[in-house]
Structure formats: structure tokens, C-alpha cells
Amino acid sequence: MVTETLYRYTKVVSNFNAKSICILGRQPALGLAELESLYGSDHLEPLGTQAARLDVEAGDINFTRLGGTIKVAKILANLSTSNWAEIEKYLLKNIPPHLAHMPEGKFTLGISAYELGVKSETINKTNLKIKSLIKKTGRPVRVVPNKETALNSAQVLHNSLIKRGGWELLLIANKKDTILAQTMFIQDIEAYGARDQARPKRDARIGMLPPKLAQIIVNLAAGQMKQPDKTPGTWESDIKSSRPAHFLDPFCGTGVVLQEALLMGYSVLGTDLEPRMVEYSKANLDWLKTRYPHIMEYKVEAGDATAHKWAKDIDAVAAETYLGRPLSSLPEPDKLKEIVNDVNTILEKFLKNLAPQLKPGVPVCLAVPAWRSNGGQLTHLPLIDRISALGYNLVKFKAAKPTELIYFREGQTVARQLLVLVKR
Ligand SMILES: C[S@@+](CC[C@H](N)C(=O)[O-])C[C@H]1O[C@@H](n2cnc3c(N)ncnc32)[C@H](O)[C@@H]1O
Numbered sequence: 001m002v003t004e005t006l007y008r009y010t011k012v013v014s015n016f017n018a019k020s021i022c023i024l025g026r027q028p029a030l031g032l033a034e035l036e037s038l039y040g041s042d043h044l045e046p047l048g049t050q051a052a053r054l055d056v057e058a059g060d061i062n063f064t065r066l067g068g069t070i071k072v073a074k075i076l077a078n079l080s081t082s083n084w085a086e087i088e089k090y091l092l093k094n095i096p097p098h099l100a101h102m103p104e105g106k107f108t109l110g111i112s113a114y115e116l117g118v119k120s121e122t123i124n125k126t127n128l129k130i131k132s133l134i135k136k137t138g139r140p141v142r143v144v145p146n147k148e149t150a151l152n153s154a155q156v157l158h159n160s161l162i163k164r165g166g167w168e169l170l171l172i173a174n175k176k177d178t179i180l181a182q183t184m185f186i187q188d189i190e191a192y193g194a195r196d197q198a199r200p201k202r203d204a205r206i207g208m209l210p211p212k213l214a215q216i217i218v219n220l221a222a223g224q225m226k227q228p229d230k231t232p233g234t235w236e237s238d239i240k241s242s243r244p245a246h247f248l249d250p251f252c253g254t255g256v257v258l259q260e261a262l263l264m265g266y267s268v269l270g271t272d273l274e275p276r277m278v279e280y281s282k283a284n285l286d287w288l289k290t291r292y293p294h295i296m297e298y299k300v301e302a303g304d305a306t307a308h309k310w311a312k313d314i315d316a317v318a319a320e321t322y323l324g325r326p327l328s329s330l331p332e333p334d335k336l337k338e339i340v341n342d343v344n345t346i347l348e349k350f351l352k353n354l355a356p357q358l359k360p361g362v363p364v365c366l367a368v369p370a371w372r373s374n375g376g377q378l379t380h381l382p383l384i385d386r387i388s389a390l391g392y393n394l395v396k397f398k399a400a401k402p403t404e405l406i407y408f409r410e411g412q413t414v415a416r417q418l419l420v421l422v423k424r
Pocket residue numbers: 206207209250251252253254255256257271272273274277303304305306319320321322323346
């Protein structure tokens with residue numbers, strides 16, 4: 001059974017000096033695990049249910065590779081109140097003097113509140129008060145109206161709030177305090193759409209893996225790769241300093257995981273049982289190369305993941321595996337058992353085939369199916385209880401429980417469960 005509550009870790013992190021805020025996506029646990037994977041648990045603290053604080057400068061966060069974070073903001077101040085009237089007072093007092101340092105010209109302001117219990121109408125009233133105060137200084141000003149308490153990515157992008165002359169201010173409850181932060185990066189929904197829908201070969205039959213989820217899968221594996229020093233900002237340059245790490249997707253389908261790994265600077269090998277899928281992945285990656293000429297090497301070949309011998313230099317494995325047949329509702333128990341056993345047999349055989357081909361310590365992140373009833377009850381693959389016997393250790397995250405690493409849309413029967421393993 002999946003619970004939506006996030007696991008909070010209570011470890012006291014010494015010298016934790018929060019510098020930035022990440023606003024997490026629709027399934028916050030996935031975003032938390034991704035951040036923990038890349039930056040390490042000592043550099044991150046969950047904040048409420050939708051955000052995380054990092055002791056990494058916003059500018060040092062490689063935002064374009066994050067699939068589970070929708071906004072990155074730099075922390076400006078900690079207000080020792082969570083009362084909106086007090087917060088409004090603070091904004092009215094502090095925004096105009098700060099604007100004095102900005103180049104002349106039109107100013108656009110947006111405000112997003114998280115977990116402060118304030119209504120969007122109240123924020124709009126504050127917006128108007130700030131607007132009239134700024135107008136009095138002679139500067140042309142526009143405020144973005146709040147339909148919800150927080151602006152969405154499209155509103156921030158279309159109103160140019162992260163460009164010159166624009167600000168999105170975030171106000172996030174932190175127990176009795178409020179953190180004030182300014183958005184620096186916003187998830188580029190159009191770029192995701194472009195590389196998802198414009199790819200020449202797509203196949204609805206095998207299910208569309210969203211590029212954001214593919215990024216999370218790659219990042220969960222990447223964070224486990226051996227690095228001499230996993231302090232923020234250094235781990236990526238470590239990768240760049242040697243040969244690019246080499247990722248394998250043994251169930252590559254149309255190549256979304258391969259594509260996202262290439263865009264992060266890795267080289268990739270994809271294999272798939274179906275020759276048609278091999279052709280699709282090749283065509284899609286050739287297309288990617290025309291748009292991003294600097295991507296690393298890629299190779300795609302036919303191969304049955306339960307028996308294939310891959311090249312020896314695999315540094316990480318990332319895949320959305322065989323998910324079984326698509327289902328629009330949960331079948332009768334006997335039928336479900338048959339489907340689960342069928343997928344479980346294939347994936348166990350695959351993991352057994354893969355284990356002796358990997359060096360100890362090589363990470364494997366797999367999106368495997370979990371079957372969801374209308375009430376949210378999940379049926380998991382039996383192999384999850386036998387990971388150790390199959391030659392791997394299951395990686396646990398402090399900021400998210402394994403049972404929370406499940407991606408699904410409301411009404412979906414086949415959810416994707418993310419397993420992060422390391423070859424023993
Ligand atoms: C859910 S799809 C993966 C889709 C992929 N993430 C994409 O971007 O299109 C699973 C893929 O596994 C492949 N497959 C199924 N059984 C396999 C096996 N034994 N060995 C290799 N590939 C297999 C299917 O052909 C299919 O392309």
C-alpha cells in the first residue's frame with residue numbers, strides 16, 4: 001500500500017547551511033530521492049511536503065538534468081513568522097528598496113506561497129498593494145494574478161519571471177517560520193514536450209516513458225556510481241575528467257532513457273528483444289544527434305536481456321523494463337497472478353544474467369511494474385524480496401521510503417516502481 005506521507009529523517013546535519021530551495025514535482029518522494037542521489041543526504045533537508053532545502057548554491061544545481069524538481073530558488077531570507085499579514089508587511093517594506101538596485105524599466109512580479117494556508121485571493125490582494133507601492137516610485141509594474149496559491153511553470157515562463165525585470169518570490173512555511181526565496185530556474189516544459197513529441201519514432205503500445213521520469217531513473221543510478229568525493233558540484237566534473245560513464249539500457253524500446261542519459265553527457269548502449277525497437281531507438285538517437293551534435297557515443301543492438309552478453313565497460317544500468325501487457329483495470333486474482341509471474345520470471349532471469357557481467361558496485365536503476373487496484377493497493381514483483389539472492393543490494397534513501405518510489409497517474413493500473421540496486 002502506498003502512502004502519500006513523506007518519510008522525514010531526523011538526523012541532525014552538522015553545518016547545514018541552506019542556500020537553495022527545490023520545489024518538487026507531482027510525486028515529491030521521487031524528487032527527494034533524486035536530489036539525495038545526486039547531492040548526498042547530508043546536503044539536503046525535506047521542507048514540508050513539496051520542497052527540499054539544499055546547502056548548495058542555486059547556480060551550482062544542474063537543473064536541466066533534474067526530472068523531479070520543478071523550480072530551483074535561492075534563499076533570500078528567513079522570516080520568523082508564518083502569519084500572512086506579517087509576511088505582507090515584510091514584502092511591502094523590503095521589495096521597493098531592493099527594486100532601486102535594478103536597472104530601470106518594467107518590472108513583473110509573481111508570488112507563490114507553499115503550505116502557508118493562505119488563499120489565492122489573499123495573495124492577489126497583497127500583489128495589488130505591492131503593485132501600487134511600486135507604481136508610486138515611478139516604475140512601470142505588473143503583477144501576475146494567482147489562480148492557485150503557487151504559480152505553475154507555464155505562468156512563470158510565459159510572464160518572464162526568471163528573466164531580467166522579473167521576479168518570482170516563493171514563500172514556504174518552515175514550522176513557525178517562512179522562507180523567502182527567489183526562483184532562478186524553472187522546469188522547461190516546452191523543451192520536454194519538444195524532445196518527447198518531436199521524436200521521429202514513438203510507440204504508444206509499449207507505453208510512453210515521460211522524459212522527466214527517464215531523467216530520474218538515470219539520476220538514481222548516477223548517484224550510486226563510485227566517485228572519489230561526492231560533495232556538491234564536484235561529482236559531475238569527476239565524470240567529465242575521465243571518459244564519460246557508460247550507461248546500459250537492456251530494454252531500450254524507443255530510447256527515452258538512452259536519450260536522457262546522452263543529454264546528461266554519458267555514452268550509452270541500448271539493447272532490446274524486438275528488432276523494430278532497435279530501429280526506433282537508432283532513428284530517435286540519430287535525430288537527437290542532429291539537434292545536439294555534442295552528445296557522446298551511442299550504440300543500439302538487438303538482444304534478449306535474459307541471455308545477452310553486453311560489452312564489458314558498463315558503469316551503470318538504467319531501464320524501464322518489460323512491464324507486462326498494458327491493462328486498463330486490475331484483472332481477476334488468478335489472471336493477475338499469471339501476469340505477475342510472467343514478468344517476474346523474465347526479470348529474475350535478466351537480473352541473474354546481468355549480475356556476473358557487472359563489476360561490484362555498479363548501480364542498476366530499474367522501473368519495474370507494480371499493479372495498482374482502484375483503492376491504491378499495490379501488487380509488487382516477488383523478486384523484490386530476493387534482491388540479495390540475485391546478487392545485488394537494494395539502495396535505501398533517507399528522504400524517501402522504497403515504497404514511495406512509485407510513479408503512476410491517477411487511474412493507471414500498471415504503475416512503475418523504481419528499484420535502485422548495486423551489484424554486490
Ligand atoms: C516498457 S518498454 C520500454 C520502453 C522504453 N523505455 C522507451 O523509451 O520506449 C519495454 C521494452 O522491453 C522490451 N523487451 C521485452 N522483453 C525483453 C527481453 N527479454 N529482452 C530485451 N528486451 C525486452 C520490449 O520490446 C520493449 O521495447
